[in-house]
Amino acid sequence: MADYIWINYSRPRPHWYEESQESRDALEAKWSEIAAASREKGGEPLGRYHIRGQSDFKSVEIWRFGSAEEAFDHWTRLTGAAFGQWFAFSNNIGLRENAG
């Protein structure tokens, strides 16, 4: 049972907009590979939604994980691939109500 929800709000940092399309595509491809690896490990992505009109951020992405450590593993692989250097973020983690 995936008892942990993990929520990632993000928006591009200013220098993202100056980066070439080729470079941006390469970075996004790398982050997509990381997401695919997290799915292989049992993480369950619930989707990414556009929230620019109602938020300080541009997107919100939501995942379910089996443990807080699995969420952290996913996130550290993303930050290891420079995600946080191109996107400002605000994250949260939650344990299912009535879990355990």
Place this chain on the structure above:
Amino acid sequence: MTLLTEETEVFSAADGSRCCVIFLAKRQPGLSGEALRQTWSTIETVLQRFAGEGWQLSISNMVDPAIPDVPTAYETGAGHDVDIAGVFEAPSISAAVAGTVALEAAGWDRLFATEWLIGPREFAPVKSTDATLTRDWGFLALWEWNDAWSAATPEERREYDLECDVAFAFDVASGVNIAGRHRLDLASRWHHLGFWEAQSFEVVDAAMREHERVADFKFTTSRHYLGRRRPLAELIGASHG
């Protein structure tokens, strides 16, 4: 532990997967007398269970495990929009999340409206060499690498780390104990926690002037809390009795 940035002269990587539990809490009115005593007793039982499971409940014990681990918080109401702040350390990330749920369920939520922040330990504690000082002040720094840091070159970041290390060495020479560094980016907008115990307001103020002098804040955006140390038992009793 995966480091967000590299070790420095002052800070070295920590082993294991321990996880901080920060509480930034506003008092809630309502409980008094026997109901208050009962609520604190239930919370205290949970904290005693935590201690048996490997939690640490004070920075003094994190820095020096020989010092008795009295559950501790800091009174921050004089200068901040929260009345108390503090940091525990859980044995794992999952234990930290479950711990916040257990404390709220034990009645913490009747006493305080709380922002909980959690994050794994990244750097080991840094202990000042002066063991004679009484450190009655706590300083919490939440910070993020800002857009300027993100756009900087690796060389610019290395130079910046060296400059900041001068300030951190100044802090420790001033008598400050530093609980190390914890990552907060898993579950907040912040990247790190810096948590200190210091002997006076003036020492922290002088330290911040030094961090300003070395341009620490050109690459970081931070929020700071400064408060007076009180045992949690005394603080809850005093504030709600």
